Amino acid sequence: MPAKRPPVPLSRERIIDAALHLADAQGLRRLTMRRLGDALEVEAMAIYHHMPGGKEALLDALAQHVTTVSVEAGERAAWQDIAALWCRAARAALLAHPGVLALAMTKPPRGSAAAAIREQTEQLREAGLAAPAEAVRAMRAYVFGSVAVELQHTGWADPTAPEPGPDPDGEAAFERGLSALLTGLGAADTTGAA
Amino acid sequence: MPAKRPPVPLSRERIIDAALHLADAQGLRRLTMRRLGDALEVEAMAIYHHMPGGKEALLDALAQHVTTVSVEAGERAAWQDIAALWCRAARAALLAHPGVLALAMTKPPRGSAAAAIREQTEQLREAGLAAPAEAVRAMRAYVFGSVAVELQHTGWADPTAPEPGPDPDGEAAFERGLSALLTGLGAADTTGAA
């Protein structure tokens, strides 16, 4: 008799996980407090107990989730290597949840996402980059734009497209552009590489 | 007595204009068929007469609107100049309506937007670029990403931010990155410049 599981208590983390799943599977427009409640086997109103800000706070949390990345680099790593790791990690995090890309690109970075950006900037500065803030801005733009066109290209969120399969050209194009970007950032930076 | 103006007939164009205004002023989440009807001094249900696909078609039309650009280039213009004009025009079109950026980046290009991309690709091919499709993809990614971080940076859609004033660094950073991108595209293209 598979009747009633022990009632796993609701939590902010479970809510966010379920919301990501729902947005990826059905799209952001179908992410609804009531449907989210159904997915969590709970009345929609229970969510507010763990998400004080309501739906707006939930969307903020989703944006932070797919936008908070960190890389640990070797002690004496070149800034180019750190930057490349960061861009790849950021791309992977966004591609993992295509349903919330619009939020990630649209909402200003807050909380953990803003902290990650600051940490990244500091890492690049310590690795010898003279203008790390500008570099991080350029890297964020590159990752956002690449992922957006890659997902458009795969037909994600396109009712016409047959299936959302991965884009083989996406990664190769990303790596080519990444090399060019890092070269350009090095040339623009007053100190040059270490 | 300023009572009743002659009833300007509703039209697809007027609907799109009003929707853009509403999205820019209040945000996409507040763009509502009923509010849109109010803005047009009409009942919401009248909109369906001119927008057969309902709200989904309206959002599609908004994405196309801010994403359909064309440039006319001189007969013998270098592909770099054509590309630069296109990127600047695309950036301007997106910045003009920050409220629908999320749609522009998220919806696959359709109709006039897809046609504009094809036309652009053809122009670049005629100007001597050997792999114009890859170049256009890279340019689209660049423009999307730049505009997204620029708007994040100005604090658009940030309830915390004081005012959405323009970003003085935005244009300069855009032009620097644009030069680097075009250089990179030239180096990657098998033919090189004309």
Add this chain to the structure above:
DNA sequence: ACCTGAACACCGTTCAAGT
């Protein structure tokens, strides 16, 4: 042809109430 009114199923959110 073009717009309205009423209706339906659904939404976010509140608040008092249950356990």
Add this chain to the structure above:
DNA sequence: ACCTGAACACCGTTCAAGT
């Protein structure tokens, strides 16, 4: 402390009806 039920104001959309 944590969740529910009922309620409220608001959605998108349909359909028959008005002019």
